Amino acid sequence: MIRVVFFRLMQSLVTLLITSVIIFALARTSGSPADLVLAPEATPAERQAYIERMGFDRPLAYQYLIFLKNALQGDFGKSLRTGQPATRLVFERLGGTLRLATVALLIALAISLPLGVVAATQRGRTWDRVGLGFALLGQSVPSFWKAIVFVIIFGVWLRWLPTSGVGTWRHYILPAVTLGWGVSAGIVRLLRSGMLEVMGSEYIKLARAKGLRESVVVWKHGLRNALIPVITFIGFMYGIIIASGVVIEVVFGWPGLGLLAYESTLWRDFPVLQLTVLLFTVIVIVINFLVDVSYGLVDPRVRGG
Amino acid sequence: MGEAPTGPVLEVKDLRTHLFTSRGVGRAVDGVSFALRRGETLGLVGESGSGKSLTCLSLLRLNPQPASRIVGGAVLYEGTDLLAKTDEEMRRYRGKRIALVLQDPMTALNPVFTVGNQIFEAIRLHQGARGSRLRKIAAEMMRLLRIPDPEQRLGDYPHQFSGGMRQRAVGAIALSGKPSVLIADEPTTALDVTIQAAYLEVLKEIQRRERLAILFVTHDFAVVARMCDRVAVMYAGKIVETADTWRLFDDPRHPYTVALLRSVPDVEARIERLYAIEGQPPSVFEPAKGCAFAARCPHAEARCHDEPPPDVPLEGGRAVRCWLFVR
Ligand SMILES: Nc1ncnc2c1ncn2[C@@H]1O[C@H](COP(=O)(O)OP(=O)(O)OP(=O)(O)O)[C@@H](O)[C@H]1O
Ligand SMILES: [Mg+2]
Numbered sequence: 001m002i003r004v005v006f007f008r009l010m011q012s013l014v015t016l017l018i019t020s021v022i023i024f025a026l027a028r029t030s031g032s033p034a035d036l037v038l039a040p041e042a043t044p045a046e047r048q049a050y051i052e053r054m055g056f057d058r059p060l061a062y063q064y065l066i067f068l069k070n071a072l073q074g075d076f077g078k079s080l081r082t083g084q085p086a087t088r089l090v091f092e093r094l095g096g097t098l099r100l101a102t103v104a105l106l107i108a109l110a111i112s113l114p115l116g117v118v119a120a121t122q123r124g125r126t127w128d129r130v131g132l133g134f135a136l137l138g139q140s141v142p143s144f145w146k147a148i149v150f151v152i153i154f155g156v157w158l159r160w161l162p163t164s165g166v167g168t169w170r171h172y173i174l175p176a177v178t179l180g181w182g183v184s185a186g187i188v189r190l191l192r193s194g195m196l197e198v199m200g201s202e203y204i205k206l207a208r209a210k211g212l213r214e215s216v217v218v219w220k221h222g223l224r225n226a227l228i229p230v231i232t233f234i235g236f237m238y239g240i241i242i243a244s245g246v247v248i249e250v251v252f253g254w255p256g257l258g259l260l261a262y263e264s265t266l267w268r269d270f271p272v273l274q275l276t277v278l279l280f281t282v283i284v285i286v287i288n289f290l291v292d293v294s295y296g297l298v299d300p301r302v303r304g305g
Numbered sequence: 306m307g308e309a310p311t312g313p314v315l316e317v318k319d320l321r322t323h324l325f326t327s328r329g330v331g332r333a334v335d336g337v338s339f340a341l342r343r344g345e346t347l348g349l350v351g352e353s354g355s356g357k358s359l360t361c362l363s364l365l366r367l368n369p370q371p372a373s374r375i376v377g378g379a380v381l382y383e384g385t386d387l388l389a390k391t392d393e394e395m396r397r398y399r400g401k402r403i404a405l406v407l408q409d410p411m412t413a414l415n416p417v418f419t420v421g422n423q424i425f426e427a428i429r430l431h432q433g434a435r436g437s438r439l440r441k442i443a444a445e446m447m448r449l450l451r452i453p454d455p456e457q458r459l460g461d462y463p464h465q466f467s468g469g470m471r472q473r474a475v476g477a478i479a480l481s482g483k484p485s486v487l488i489a490d491e492p493t494t495a496l497d498v499t500i501q502a503a504y505l506e507v508l509k510e511i512q513r514r515e516r517l518a519i520l521f522v523t524h525d526f527a528v529v530a531r532m533c534d535r536v537a538v539m540y541a542g543k544i545v546e547t548a549d550t551w552r553l554f555d556d557p558r559h560p561y562t563v564a565l566l567r568s569v570p571d572v573e574a575r576i577e578r579l580y581a582i583e584g585q586p587p588s589v590f591e592p593a594k595g596c597a598f599a600a601r602c603p604h605a606e607a608r609c610h611d612e613p614p615p616d617v618p619l620e621g622g623r624a625v626r627c628w629l630f631v632r
Contacts, residue, residue, distance in 0.1 A: 200369075202412040208367050209407075210427045210478060211400035214392075224417050300462040301416060 012285045016278065020071075023277040024064050024270075032056065033080050033268040054080075067274070077271030081264075086271040090260065090279055096166065097249070097256035098283075100179070101241045103172050107180030108187060108237065111135075113223075115184070116191025120199065120226075121218055131188055139185030143244055147178045147251040164253040175252040179245060183237045190233055194226035201225075228299050235291030239284040312384065313340035314518050315364070315403070315486050320378035322356075322363045324589060325371065331589035333359050333373065335542035338616075341486065344516040348529045348550065350565070351539030352586060357522045358408070360539070361490045364520075365405055366395050382486075401431050404479035408491040410472035414463035420474050421459030424481060431482035446477040451507055469500035473507070480511060487512075490522045505532055526569050530554065538562045541586050541597035548623035558625045560602045596628065604629055 034050050042050075051057050055066065070077065076086040115131035122128050138146075154174060155163035162171050198204065199222050207221045208214075246258035253259070257276050264272040296302045318338050324331035334356045341347050349357050362368045363375050366387065380387040382402060387395060399405075407413045414423060424443045428434050434442050440459065447455035450473040463471055472492060479487060489508075493501040505528065512519060521532055529536055529550060536553045538546040538561065546559040557563045564582045584601040587593050593600065599609040609628050617630040 202407050202409055203415040205362075205367060206405070206407060206413045206475065206478070207415065209365060209399055209405035211396055211398075211430055211482065212426065213396065221415050221418075225415070228417075299417060300419075301464050 008289065012289075015285060016281055019281045020068070020274065020278055021064065023274055024067060025060065027265075027268070027270045027273050028060065030265065030268055033270065036267055037080055076275045079264075079272050080269045081267050081272075086275045089272055090257065090275045093255060093257045093260045093276075094279065096254060097242060097245060097258060100172065100175055100249070100254060100256055101238060101245060103176040104179035104241050104245075105183075105234070105238050107176050108184040108241075109234070111180065112184035112187035112191065116188045117195055117218060117223055117226075119188065119192045120195030123196065128192075132192070135185035135188035138181035139183075143178055143182050144247050144251060146181065147174070147248055150174050150178060151251070166255060175248045175254055179241050179248055182244065183240055186233060186237065187230060191226055191230050194229055195222055198222050198225045224298070228295075231294055231298055232291055235287050235294075238287050242280065242283055313342045314383060315341040315520075316379075316381040317360075317364065318379045318381065320360065320363060320380065321376045322359050322368050322373050323376050324373050329590050332542050332592050333589045334363060335592070336378070337539070337542070337544055338378075339537050339544060339547065341518045341520060343485065343518050344512065345535070346512065346519040346521050346533045348533035348536040349520060349522045349539060350524065350526070350529060350536060352565075352582075353524075354586065354589075355539045356542045356589075357539055358490050361405065361488045361520065361522060364488060365399055365403060366392075367399075367405070400427060400479070400482040400484065402482075402484055403486040403488065404482060404484035406472075406475055406479050406487065406489045406492045409495050410468055410475055411495065413475045414466075414471055416463055419460055419462055420466060421461075424459070424474065424477055427478045427481040442481070443477075446481050447474070449480070449507075449511065450474070450477045451503070452477070469496055469504065472496060472500075472504060476504070476508070480515075483515070484517070485515075486518045486520070488520045488522075491524065492521075493528065494524065501528075508532075526554075526566070538565065541592070542589065543597065543626060545598070545626045546624070549621060552621055552623060558619065558623070558630065559598075559627050560604055560629070561598045564601075596626075 032051070033054075034047050034056070038047060038050060055063060058066075067077070074087070076090075078085055079089055082089070112135065115127075115135060119128040119131035151163045151174065154161045161173050162168075163174060165171060195218075199218070204217060204221055207217045212221075242257075245254075245256060246261055248254065249256045249258035250262050257279060261273060261276045261280075263269070264276065317340070320334055320337040321332070322334035324333050337356070337360050339347060349360070351357055359368055359373065363373075364380055364387075366375065368375060375388060378388070382398060387398060390398075414420065421440075421443060424446060425439050428439055428442050428446070432442065440456075443459060444455040447458065452458060452470055452473050458466075458470075463474075466474060472495070476492075492508075493504055496504060508519070509532065511517060519532075521528075523529060523532075533550050536548060536550050537544045538553075538559065540561050546553070546557070546562045548558075553562065554566070557566050561582075568582055582601060587597050587600070593610075595608065595610045595612050596602070596605070596614050599605040602609065606628065612628075614626050614628045615631065616624055616626045618624045619630065
């Protein structure tokens with residue numbers, strides 16, 4: 001067990017290292033921050049002085065090693081735009097992203113668990129079609145498009161919900177539903193096919209032969225088994241929600257990591273962008289780890305012993 | 306102890322369960338009739354695909370849906386027709402009056418719940434027990450089925466049980482509703498011989514005590530000889546011969562039964578050759594016009610091919626579905 005954890009830890013560190021190289025190089029292909037940070041009327045000499053002060057004239061590999069050395073000491077540099085430490089800016093936004101993603105995931109589950117189960121038990125009938133159609137629509141319509149349509153309908157026409165910013169629970173609804181609906185299709189389909197397989201198994205026959213109510217057979221004996229493969233997928237989906245949250249956070253003006261990543265890309269604010277992307281990577285790694293742990297909770301066969 | 310009722314506890318009349326697939330309508334169970342009395346074991350034997358399992362499932366109305374549907378007949382439990390019941394009424398018979406034990410113990414238990422949990426479920430449902438009494442009854446049931454260390458093993462998951470123990474756990478579940486009919490669909494096929502013998506012994510003992518009626522499906526004639534009072538031989542969805550076990554072994558009448566018994570390797574006589582019955586049973590989707598066995602039957606006459614044979618009652622309460630016995 002300890003060896004497994006150690007191995008996973010090493011694996012995660014390598015992933016982080018590779019990600020940091022990629023984002024470090026990629027960010028710098030977008031152009032020089034000097035163009036944006038300095039006033040348009042700055043002289044070439046002022047420009048040159050800025051670039052030298054920030055070390056942007058050094059070879060890329062050298063810059064990276066300096067970044068790495070500082071990062072290992074917990075120093076991810078200061079924002080080129082505001083001068084505040086990148087860590088502070090980023091961690092301020094982390095909560096917003098996690099809250100939105102979690103609400104979105106809960107909405108996705110609230111939509112897809114009943115739909116997946118009902119689609120399987122009513123195979124070929126109305127609810128099956130409704131469930132699959134609804135889920136498919138959510139998946140195939142791009143999220144920025146859904147977001148805009150929602151804003152028009154619920155924000156502009158009906159004026160039911162706020163379309164931007166944070167504050168109350170009502171601010172969560174539009175962005176979270178947009179995100180959650182988008183990932184529910186995969187869960188519905190996976191759960192449906194899982195349920196179809198499980199409901200044909202011998203232990204379901206035995207559960208029925210015992211005289212259990214059909215609802216107990218489906219929701220206890222069936223769902224619990226069909227959920228096992230879905231759990232991994234849900235973890236994976238949580239990562240997707242966080243990543244695809246970039247677009248949603250921009251559309252809905254949601255102050256999270258995604259909006260920060262977007263802004264710092266526009267501003268070529270390398271230190272902030274780097275840290276944001278690294279944090280995304282850490283989140284995904286942590287989720288995957290939690291998924292592996294939770295696997296043992298739902299499937300006793302994996303627990304060992 | 307009440308007086309034993311005179312009539313059979315379970316009577317099946319002309320049961321028909323057809324398959325509805327893309328290949329058309331298949332007559333998998335096509336007019337099955339038999340009666341089962343308290344304390345009696347009726348064996349159901351026949352080739353693979355003859356419709357034994359589907360018959361068993363149909364009795365509880367648990368036949369696979371929408372792949373199959375019961376299209377006719379009656380299943381009388383103490384005189385009331387189960388096929389006329391609503392789904393909810395039918396559910397109350399399952400486990401409580403008629404219990405089912407399935408073929409494969411490795412897959413019959415739900416892998417994500419403890420064995421105890423699955424036994425509790427049945428006891429809670431049928432005996433209304435709760436809390437510590439529930440545990441006590443469950444442990445008793447396990448002891449009854451001779452599962453060692455019942456108290457500790459209640460917390461185990463199915464994968465921590467051996468095959469023989471799983472089959473006993475399934476037996477404990479089936480018997481915890483105190484049913485009067487047990488349908489056992491090849492309950493020992495997946496077990497090795499010694500475990501099988503021990504399981505059958507336990508089953509017989511419980512049967513004697515509870516006057517349980519058992520429908521026992523098997524491929525194995527040694528098991529038939531050990532367990533069954535009477536035997537019904539099934540071929541292509543119909544029962545072709547019914548007789549007391551000893552009469553059937555001594556003096557099989559239907560040409561299919563004769564062939565089936567010949568195909569059993571006789572260990573004592575050291576006959577190494579295994580008589581395979583020549584030819585194939587007809588497809589359930591293309592039923593024969595006359596007798597389903599006619600194409601493989603050494604005694605087939607013209608009318609065997611043209612007209613389905615009637616069920617002919619013979620001496621000693623036996624019956625055979627064959628033209629050769631129509632005088
Ligand atoms: N779910 C199903 N869908 C389609 N056909 C089925 C289904 N279940 C059974 N059948 C068909 O019904 C017929 C009878 O099957 P059944 O399982 O009752 O046979 P059996 O006598 O129990 O055989 P075995 O000895 O192999 O267990 C077979 O032709 C089988 O292919
Ligand atoms: Mg079978």
